Amino acid sequence: xxxxxxxxxxxxxxxxxxxxxxxxxxxxxxxxxxxxxxxxxxxxxxxxxxxxxxxxxxxxxxxxxxxxxxxxxxxxxxxxxxxxxxxxxxxxxxxxxxxxxxxxxxxxxxxxxxxxxxxxxxxxxxxxxxxxxxxxxxxxxxxxxxxxxxxxxxxxxxxxxxxxxxxxxxxxxxxxxxxxxxxxxxxxxxxxxxxxxxxxxxxxxxxxxxxxxxxxxxxxxxxxxxxxxxxxxxxxxxxxxxxxxxxxxxxxxxxxxxxxxxxxxxxxxxxxxxxxxxxxxxxxxxxxxxxxxxxxxxxxxxxxxxxxxxxxxxxxxxxxxxxxxxxxxxxxxxxxxxxxxxxxxxxxxxxxxxxxxxxxxxxxxxxxxxxxxxxxxxxxxxxxxxxxxxxxxxxxxxxxxxxxxxxxxxxxxxxxxxxxxxxxxxxxxxxxxxxxxxxxxxxxxxxxxxxxxxxxxxxxxxxxxxxxxxxxxxxxxxxxxxxxxxxxxxxxxxxxxxxxxxxxxxxxxxxxxxxxxxxxxxxxxxxxxxxxxxxxxxxxxxxxxxxxxxxxxxxxxxxxxxxxxxxxxxxxxxxxxxxxxxxxxxxxxxxxxxxxxxxxxxxxxxxxxxxxxxxxxxxxxxxxxxxxxxxxxxxxxxxxxxxxxxxxxxxxxxxxxxxxxxxxxxxxxxxxxxxxxxxxxxxxxxxxxx
Numbered sequence: 001x002x003x004x005x006x007x008x009x010x011x012x013x014x015x016x017x018x019x020x021x022x023x024x025x026x027x028x029x030x031x032x033x034x035x036x037x038x039x040x041x042x043x044x045x046x047x048x049x050x051x052x053x054x055x056x057x058x059x060x061x062x063x064x065x066x067x068x069x070x071x072x073x074x075x076x077x078x079x080x081x082x083x084x085x086x087x088x089x090x091x092x093x094x095x096x097x098x099x100x101x102x103x104x105x106x107x108x109x110x111x112x113x114x115x116x117x118x119x120x121x122x123x124x125x126x127x128x129x130x131x132x133x134x135x136x137x138x139x140x141x142x143x144x145x146x147x148x149x150x151x152x153x154x155x156x157x158x159x160x161x162x163x164x165x166x167x168x169x170x171x172x173x174x175x176x177x178x179x180x181x182x183x184x185x186x187x188x189x190x191x192x193x194x195x196x197x198x199x200x201x202x203x204x205x206x207x208x209x210x211x212x213x214x215x216x217x218x219x220x221x222x223x224x225x226x227x228x229x230x231x232x233x234x235x236x237x238x239x240x241x242x243x244x245x246x247x248x249x250x251x252x253x254x255x256x257x258x259x260x261x262x263x264x265x266x267x268x269x270x271x272x273x274x275x276x277x278x279x280x281x282x283x284x285x286x287x288x289x290x291x292x293x294x295x296x297x298x299x300x301x302x303x304x305x306x307x308x309x310x311x312x313x314x315x316x317x318x319x320x321x322x323x324x325x326x327x328x329x330x331x332x333x334x335x336x337x338x339x340x341x342x343x344x345x346x347x348x349x350x351x352x353x354x355x356x357x358x359x360x361x362x363x364x365x366x367x368x369x370x371x372x373x374x375x376x377x378x379x380x381x382x383x384x385x386x387x388x389x390x391x392x393x394x395x396x397x398x399x400x401x402x403x404x405x406x407x408x409x410x411x412x413x414x415x416x417x418x419x420x421x422x423x424x425x426x427x428x429x430x431x432x433x434x435x436x437x438x439x440x441x442x443x444x445x446x447x448x449x450x451x452x453x454x455x456x457x458x459x460x461x462x463x464x465x466x467x468x469x470x471x472x473x474x475x476x477x478x479x480x481x482x483x484x485x486x487x488x489x490x491x492x493x494x495x496x497x498x499x500x501x502x503x504x505x506x507x508x509x510x511x512x513x514x515x516x517x518x519x520x521x522x523x524x525x526x527x528x529x530x531x532x533x534x535x536x537x538x539x540x541x542x543x544x545x546x547x548x549x550x551x552x553x554x555x556x557x558x559x560x561x562x563x564x565x566x567x568x569x570x571x572x573x574x575x576x577x578x579x580x581x582x583x584x585x586x587x588x589x590x591x592x593x594x595x596x597x598x599x600x601x602x603x604x605x606x607x608x609x610x611x612x613x614x615x616x617x618x619x620x621x622x623x624x625x626x627x628x629x630x631x632x633x634x635x636x637x638x639x640x641x642x643x644x645x646x647x648x649x650x651x652x653x654x655x656x657x658x659x660x661x662x663x664x665x666x667x668x669x670x671x672x673x674x675x676x677x678x679x680x681x682x683x684x685x686x687x688x689x690x
Contacts, residue, residue, distance in 0.1 A: 025374040025375070025377070025378075027374050027375045027378060028374060028375060028377045028378030028381065029378065030378065031375060031378030031379050031381075031382060032378050032381055032382050032385070035211065035382035035385065036385075038207060065202060065301045065302055065303060065307070066302070066303060066307050067302065067306075067307040067308075067310030067311045067313075067314060068206070068311075068314060069202050069203065069205070069206040070202065070298055070299060070301060070302050070307065070308070070311035071310070071311035071312070071313070071314030071315040071318070072202075072205055072206040072209035072210075072314070072315075072318075073202040073205035073206060073209075073298045074109070074295060074298050074299065074311060074312070074315040075209055075314075075315045075318040075319065076205035076206075076208050076209045076212065077205060077294060077295065077298060078105070078295070078315075078319075079212060079322065079326075080157075080160075080161050080164070080392075081161055081164040081384055082160045082161055082163075082164040082451065082454060083322065083326055083451070084164070084216075084326060084364050084365075084383075084384055085164035085361050085364060085365070086160075086164060086361065086451030086452075086453075086454065087322060087326045087327055087330070087451050088326050088327060088329055088330030088333070088363045088364035089330060089360035089361040089362075089363050089364070089451065090327070090330070090360070090451045090452055091326070091327035091328065091329075091330030091331045091363070092330040092331060092333055092334040092341050092342065092360045092363035093334075093358065093360040094255050094258065094271055095237070095254070095255055095257070095258030095259055095260070095331065096258070096259060096260075096261055096323065096327060096328075096331075096663060097257075097260070097261055097262075097263060097271060097272040098272075098327060098451060098452075099261055099322070099323035099327050099663065100261045100262060100272060100277055100281075100660070101281070101285070101455070102319050102320070102322045102323055103261075103319070103320075103323075103656050103659055103660060104277075104281065104282065104285050104656075105285060105288075105289060105316070105319045106316040106317075106319045106320065106652060106655075106656045107316075107652075107653055107656050108282070108285050108286060108289040108290060109289055109312040109313075109315050109316040109319070110312055110313070110316060110649055110652060110653065111286065111289070111290055112289050112290045112295070112296070112299060112312055113299070113308060113309040113311075113312035113313070113649075114309065114649065115290075115473065115559060116290040116291070116296070116469075116473060117296070117299055117300070117305065117308050117309070117312075118305060118559070118562045118635055119131075119473050119556075119557065119558065119559055119562050120296060120300060121300065121305060121308070121632055121633060121635060122556040122557075122562040122563070122633050122635055123135075123556050123557050123633075124556075124633050126300075126401065127146070127293055127297075127401055127402055128145065128291060128292075128293050128296060128469075129141075129142040129143070129145040129146040129149075129293075129402065130142065131472075131557070132145060132472070132483075134553070134557055134570070135472050135553060135554075135557040135558075136472075136479065136480035136483060136549065136553065137480060137550075137553060138480055140484055141468075141480065141483055141484050141487065143407070144484075144487065144488070145465065145487075146402045146403070146407050147407065148461075148465075148491075149292070149293055149399070149402050150399050150402055150403055150407070152461065153294075153395050153398070153399045153431070154399075154431060154434055157294075157395050158392065158395055158431065160454060161392055161395075164361070202298065202301065209318075211379075211382060211383055212383050213318075213321065213325070215376075215379050215380050215382070215383035216321075216325035216326060216329070216380075216383060217325055218376065218379075219325070219329050219364075219367065219368060219372065219380060220324060220325050220328060220329050222371055222372065223328070223329045223332035223333070223336075223367060223371070224328075224332065226332065226336060226371060227332055227335050227336070233328070233331065233332060233335065234259060234667055234668075235676065236335045237254055237258060237259075237331050237334065237335055238254050238258065238668065238673055238676050238677060239254075239676050239677065239679075239680040240254055240334045240335045240338040240342055241253055241254070241338060241342070241677065241680050241681065241684060242338050242339045242342045242343050242344055242345075242348070243338070243339050243684050244339070244343075244344075244345050244348055245344060245345070245684075245686060245689075246344060246345060248689075250689060250690065251344050252342065252343075252344030253677055254334075254342075254677075255271075256670055256673045256674075257270070257666060258331075259663075259666055259667050259668070260663075260664055260665075260666050261660065261663040261664045262274035262277060262278075262660060262664045267521070267522075267523035267526065268521075273523055273525065273526070274664075275526075276523050276525030276526045276528075276529065277525055279529050280459070280523075280525035280526050280527070280528040280529030280530075280532075281455070281459070281525045281528060283462070283463045283466045283467065283528060283529070283532040284455070284458045284459050284462045284463060284466065284528050286466040286469075286470065287458070287462035287463070287465050287466035287469070288458065288462065290466075290469065291465060291466055291469040293398045293401065293402055294395060294398040297397070297398050297401060298311075299311055299312065303632075304632065304636075304637070305632070305635050305636075305637055306637050306638070306641045306642070306645060309645045309649075310645065313645065313648050313649070313652060316652050317652065320655070320659070323663075326364070329363075329364060329367055330360075330363040330364055330367075332367060333363035333364065333366055333367040334360075334363060336367065336370070336371075337363075337366055337367075337370075340352045340353075340359060340362070340366065341359055341360060341362060341363045341366060342360075343358065343359050344358075365384075368380045396428045396431055396432075397428075399427065399428075399431055400427045400428045400431070403423070403427040404423050404427065408423050455524070456501065456524045457498065459524045459525060459527060459528035459531075460494040460495070460497050460498040460501070460524070460527070460528075460531075461491065461494050461495070461498070462528075463490060463494070463528050463529075463531040463532035463535060464486065464487050464489075464490025464491050464494065464531065464532075464535040465487065466532065467486065467490065467532050467533075467535040467536050467539070468483050468486060468487050468535070468539065471483070471536065471539060472557070472558075473557075473558055473559050474558070474559055475558075476549070476554050476558050476560065476561075477543055477544075477548060477549075478539055478540070478543045478549075479543050479546055479547065479548060479549040480549065481542050481543070481546045482538075482539040482540065482541075482542040482543030482544075482546065483539055483543075485538060485539070485542050486535045486536070486538040486539030486542065487535070487539075489534075489535065489538050490531055490532075490534060490535035490538070493531060493534065494531055497518065497519075497527060497531075500515075500516065500518065500519055501519060501524075504516070504519060550569075552566075552568050552569050553568075555567075555568050556568070556633070562635060563635060674690055677690060678690050
């Protein structure tokens with residue numbers, strides 16, 4: 001007995017497993033190097049474009065982008081490393097159900113293009129919190145939304161990306177300490193964003209879009225070849241049972257509804273109850289796709305409303321792909337590695353991946369590193385890095401926009417454009433530092449299905465924000481007190497539920513559920529549904545018992561008034577602010593300031609890096625951009641392009657509905673599934689378990 005404790009301790013040390021047959025070859029390293037050169041080239045290319053030294057040029061790419069790079073950037077900004085890790089991991093864990101999130105996004109992107117964007121563009125704002133100030137007046141709603149968004153970016157989006165990206169790098173390189181690589185990645189993503197602004201983000205996102213799509217399609221094809229095709233995958237996934245199960249338990253068996261997307265309404269037997277998803281998850285997704293600065297900012301960089309709508313159509317079509325190029329490979333990985341990826345015994349999981357919860361999050365990297373040939377492993381490492389960097393650059397740029405235009409402008413309302421640009425770049429560096437410090441906390445607390453964790457957290461915090469934006473755009477009677485107190489009440493309720501969820505945690509499959517009823521019986525999607533409508537109810541009641549908003553505040557800030565040409569009382573103030581923001585070269589009662597002769601070389605280099613340009617040509621370009629942005633607010637569209645876009649809108653919505661129907665029909669009966677699993681259990685030495 002004296003030796004029992006040391007033996008136990010030795011057993012619990014995680015085993016460092018080299019996933020993949022070999023380390024990265026010189027060819028793989030060469031491919032990754034070429035990828036980095038391409039990304040940095042795209043970033044530096046953006047440094048030579050005009051108007052990088054203006055607020056609109058830096059934060060909104062001058063609003064001269066056409067539909068393809070904007071659509072590619074929307075997709076690349078969404079598909080981060082957490083998708084390749086979390087989405088594939090959820091596919092390995094429970095089947096195709098998480099694909100419903102992707103098809104839902106396909107539709108909600110069109111809601112952004114046809115309902116939300118026309119209002120945001122017509123109102124002439126740069127950030128969404130700025131829209132709230134224009135819609136209601138005052139600062140408290142604008143400040144609350146800006147601060148909340150920046151906090152969420154730091155502690156959820158950035159941290160989750162770093163954690164999921166670290167998983168792949170760890171498996172690819174066999175490293176145990178990832179902080180050196182994380183610092184390098186953050187430095188590169190921060191460098192592109194600091195110097196190039198949103199244009200750099202969009203250019204690099206476009207490059208990374210094609211890298212991600214091409215590489216992940218190759219992985220899908222190779223994976224399907226390994227399992228014998230799609231029809232064989234359907235059967236083999238049902239039989240993908242780990243060889244070591246918990247005693248007298250069916251935990252670890254693939255779900256009988258693995259090939260069903262929208263599942264039973266009862267949350268006690270379903271992880272994707274269809275009413276909860278359609279009516280509860282949708283408000284959460286409305287926030288992400290229609291009311292989150294990171295996504296909306298890309299669409300607002302379009303050169304016209306038609307190009308913005310074309311971008312949402314293009315991004316929506318791309319959202320058809322993740323089911324096939326990410327989720328299906330995750331399921332393939334479970335078929336090929338049922339003991340490792342599909343482990344259920346805590347000791348087995350800990351031995352393989354260092355987590356007692358599960359190893360589903362390793363599904364995609366293990367598939368890549370085991371079955372990709374030399375060279376393609378480097379391509380797929382580049383794909384993962386592309387996903388990580390595109391997401392991080394997007395978050396950095398959006399967070400710096402919110403901090404500069406909403407938080408800093410409140411502290412320094414008369415700050416000139418150069419100060420705003422400098423603060424925006426400095427805020428990115430601060431975000432990088434905080435993100436690095438937060439990584440060890442994420443590493444210690446995460447396990448299980450990362451993608452479902454992200455959706456659950458969003459379900460607790462996003463519905464009140466989505467409710468207020470929807471009401472602000474669609475209902476003119478809602479006023480500032482109603483919006484503010486509805487937002488605060490919903491946010492407080494969501495935080496309470498989130499705190500309870502963190503405190504109690506979710507029990508394992510083989511454990512009894514002793515959590516409070518609000519956790520054990522109310523699925524997080526049903527909770528999101530209740531929270532959304534509770535926020536709406538509170539906002540309506542308070543709005544009706546208080547004074548209605550000033551009529552002039554509704555001009556060009558609601559869907560019904562988006563085409564209005566009436567004057568607003570704050571138009572003069574906003575035009576003055578726009579002149580200062582767009583044209584930092586103009587000083588009151590002064591002529592153009594030319595570059596003084598004899599300036600030291602390092603001063604000229606510094607001005608070039610930050611985009612400062614005091615020449616006559618720069619002044620003319622800034623004025624042209626100013627006129628272009630004013631024209632954008634008219635929402636003019638050609639009749640031909642409008643008909644084409646509306647036809648594509650109808651088509652893409654029909655495609656989404658058809659796909660939901662197709663993937664919600666189970667290809668097997670319950671008895672067929674049980675027969676396949678009984679046969680497999682008997683082969684593993686578990687007769688009579690089913």
